[in-house]
Amino acid sequence: ELEESLKRIQAQRGVVAMMIVNAEGIPIRTTIDNSTTVLYAGLLQELIKKARSTVRHIDPENDLTFLRIRTLKHEILIGPGNISIKITIQLYVL
Amino acid sequence: ERGYRPISYVDQMAIHLSLNGNMILKDSDEGRRQSIKLSTALSFLSSEKAPLETSAVTSGEAEIKEEESTGDTQTEGSRTAEVTEAAEAEEAEEAEEPPRLRVKEKKLANQFNFIERASRTLNNPMRDRACQSEPTPCESFSATANPWEIYDAYVEELQKMERSKAKEKPKAQIAKREEEKKGRKLNSLESQSDDRTKISKTAKIMERVVNQNIFDDIAQDFKYFEDASDEYRDQKGTLLPLWKFQHDKTERLAVTAISWNPKYEDLFAVGHGSYDFMKQGQGMLLLYTLKNPSFPEYVFSSESGVMCLDFHNDHPYLMAVGFYDGNVAIYNLKKATSQPSYKSSAKSGKHTEPVWQVKWQKDDMENNLNFFSVSSDGRIVSWTLVKNELVHTDVIKLSVEGTTMKGPEGLQLQTLGCGTSFDFHKKIDYLFLVGTEEGKIYKCSKCYSSQFLDVFEAHHMAVDSVSWNPYHLKVFISCSSDWTVKIWDHTVKTPMFVYDLNSAVGDVAWAPYSSTVFAAVTTNGKAHVFDLSINKYEALCTQLVVAKKKNKITHIQFNPVYPIVIIGDEQGHVTSLKLSPNLRKMPK
Numbered sequence: 001e002l003e004e005s006l007k008r009i010q011a012q013r014g015v016v017a018m019m020i021v022n023a024e025g026i027p028i029r030t031t032i033d034n035s036t037t038v039l040y041a042g043l044l045q046e047l048i049k050k051a052r053s054t055v056r057h058i059d060p061e062n063d064l065t066f067l068r069i070r071t072l073k074h075e076i077l078i079g080p081g082n083i084s085i086k087i088t089i090q091l092y093v094l
Numbered sequence: 095e096r097g098y099r100p101i102s103y104v105d106q107m108a109i110h111l112s113l114n115g116n117m118i119l120k121d122s123d124e125g126r127r128q129s130i131k132l133s134t135a136l137s138f139l140s141s142e143k144a145p146l147e148t149s150a151v152t153s154g155e156a157e158i159k160e161e162e163s164t165g166d167t168q169t170e171g172s173r174t175a176e177v178t179e180a181a182e183a184e185e186a187e188e189a190e191e192p193p194r195l196r197v198k199e200k201k202l203a204n205q206f207n208f209i210e211r212a213s214r215t216l217n218n219p220m221r222d223r224a225c226q227s228e229p230t231p232c233e234s235f236s237a238t239a240n241p242w243e244i245y246d247a248y249v250e251e252l253q254k255m256e257r258s259k260a261k262e263k264p265k266a267q268i269a270k271r272e273e274e275k276k277g278r279k280l281n282s283l284e285s286q287s288d289d290r291t292k293i294s295k296t297a298k299i300m301e302r303v304v305n306q307n308i309f310d311d312i313a314q315d316f317k318y319f320e321d322a323s324d325e326y327r328d329q330k331g332t333l334l335p336l337w338k339f340q341h342d343k344t345e346r347l348a349v350t351a352i353s354w355n356p357k358y359e360d361l362f363a364v365g366h367g368s369y370d371f372m373k374q375g376q377g378m379l380l381l382y383t384l385k386n387p388s389f390p391e392y393v394f395s396s397e398s399g400v401m402c403l404d405f406h407n408d409h410p411y412l413m414a415v416g417f418y419d420g421n422v423a424i425y426n427l428k429k430a431t432s433q434p435s436y437k438s439s440a441k442s443g444k445h446t447e448p449v450w451q452v453k454w455q456k457d458d459m460e461n462n463l464n465f466f467s468v469s470s471d472g473r474i475v476s477w478t479l480v481k482n483e484l485v486h487t488d489v490i491k492l493s494v495e496g497t498t499m500k501g502p503e504g505l506q507l508q509t510l511g512c513g514t515s516f517d518f519h520k521k522i523d524y525l526f527l528v529g530t531e532e533g534k535i536y537k538c539s540k541c542y543s544s545q546f547l548d549v550f551e552a553h554h555m556a557v558d559s560v561s562w563n564p565y566h567l568k569v570f571i572s573c574s575s576d577w578t579v580k581i582w583d584h585t586v587k588t589p590m591f592v593y594d595l596n597s598a599v600g601d602v603a604w605a606p607y608s609s610t611v612f613a614a615v616t617t618n619g620k621a622h623v624f625d626l627s628i629n630k631y632e633a634l635c636t637q638l639v640v641a642k643k644k645n646k647i648t649h650i651q652f653n654p655v656y657p658i659v660i661i662g663d664e665q666g667h668v669t670s671l672k673l674s675p676n677l678r679k680m681p682k
């Protein structure tokens with residue numbers, strides 16, 4: 001059912017790309033070409049670390065559950081897990 | 095000429111002081127005379143009986159010495175030493191008999207010859223010797239000390255301590271080894287499953303967020319939209335359509351039951367089946383959440399159509415389901431299987447007709463779960479979960495008065511009425527109402543199994559739904575396919591209010607926030623919302639919810655927390671609608 005839910009996410013309207021990156025920053029699964037994936041993974045990893053550090057700094061019992069970056073053209077959704085990170089790029093900004 | 099000449103007087107010289115000294119050069123005449131005088135005085139004083147010779151000799155010697163060495167002003171010189179040695183030698187030779195007293199001989203210094211003799215120790219040659227130890231290995235280390243890192247370290251420590259405490263309990267060594275092995279296996283398994291579970295969790299969140307983005311405007315409406323035009327509408331209200339839930343597997347199945355989960359206010363269950371007697375297919379049970387409108391959270395399929403369902407109040411993961419084939423089942427959401435945990439069967443006393451309604455009851459004396467079901471076979475059955483099995487007990491048989499038939503062998507057969515719906519009183523536990531296909535409503539008690547407390551001649555056609563008012567303990571409402579909705583006081587035989595809705599009424603529900611608001615849905619696709627405190631005769635809102643000709647609405651439910659209702663229709667769709675403010679007025 002994990003596979004199914006991933007497929008459903010991809011099939012939703014407006015989802016441009018989806019990738020799963022493991023803890024070391026190596027993409028496990030992606031729907032677009034490798035170079036862009038590596039680019040996104042590398043750039044976003046630092047951001048996630050910083051965001052998580054910020055949240056936990058304020059209260060150590062808290063933790064980051066989700067990160068959304070809205071840009072002019074699309075929206076990047078980042079769901080950080082402990083072992084893997086999931087990144088979805090969606091073309092739908094109000 | 096290269097020497098110093100004393101000049102007594104110089105022009106520039108000024109004499110400050112002149113003093114005639116009284117020092118006499120030793121060697122000069124005057125000096126010698128004086129020194130002789132001194133020495134003779136001394137010898138007279140110090141000498142004992144000494145022969146004149148010797149004394150004369152000594153004094154003479156002394157004189158000689160003195161004469162010779164008076165010129166010296168400085169310390170010993172080699173000449174004096176030689177002289178004294180010579181003098182001593184003479185003495186030693188000449189005068190041995192008489193005791194001699196010698197004048198202590200002074201070492202007279204040499205005026206002109208100065209010989210210094212010094213000696214020095216040998217200096218040891220210096221040599222440098224050093225030793226050096228090996229430098230400790232150094233490594234550069236940098237880290238940031240964040241409060242959360244500190245917190246993590248503490249938590250780890252705590253866990254380690256707890257684990258060591260647990261291990262301290264005496265165990266056999268073999269057991270220990272086994273546990274270690276198990277632990278290792280678990281670790282490797284866990285890491286695999288952890289990956290999956292964590293990704294699946296993130297995937298779930300991701301899906302919901304993506305959906306939220308897509309349905310963003312609806313989500314905003316759900317939360318924040320308040321229909322401002324209600325002020326101009328004269329107390330009438332509207333229903334704002336929000337999400338529509340559908341699933342391709344349930345395209346042909348009608349919604350037969352909907353119910354909100356008591357614990358998670360955004361989770362609701364939809365039962366799918368078919369009302370058509372001729373077309374009976376399989377059934378499905380889906381659980382949706384408002385957070386993810388595009389896909390159900392849980393999907394269960396069954397062989398026969400689901401007719402009714404109910405969530406347990408205390409155990410929100412347990413659902414009781416009644417089927418078209420007369421079975422009842424309990425689904426446990428915590429377990430991952432798609433099959434029910436417990437299911438009744440022909441042996442365990444299932445109904446012979448479709449089960450129209452199930453309702454959970456309080457746990458009985460032995461803390462076993464139990465629920466009631468009503469069915470067209472005229473029996474109201476109480477099912478108890480005893481040791482993982484469903485045990486049934488007939489509570490009441492709905493016998494229809496005055497219709498006894500004579501069967502073969504002269505037995506009196508009681509035809510049984512068909513129960514179509516029931517509802518338990520909120521406060522009085524044993525009191526409940528049953529609606530039947532004949533249009534009667536029976537007021538019954540759990541204690542009496544064959545007698546009804548009361549009968550209401552309610553409708554002309556089957557009673558589709560009965561429901562007690564959650565606030566007014568005496569009032570209940572009933573709806574029927576005879577196009578009417580009636581409100582009763584259970585002590586009075588005639589209804590208090592009757593509403594004619596122009597079409598068969600599928601379902602009626604009281605609002606959880608107000609004692610005077612209720613909603614009814616009709617088969618022509620309309621939803622009606624009434625508020626008795628505002629308008630006793632007309633609906634506040636009559637709205638077409640689904641397309642009129644193709645679709646009929648089957649059920650409606652109010653959400654206990656949010657101001658929305660969900661409406662199920664015959665095509666298997668569930669529409670959620672938001673109540674406008676006029677419809678949500680709380681009674682004073």
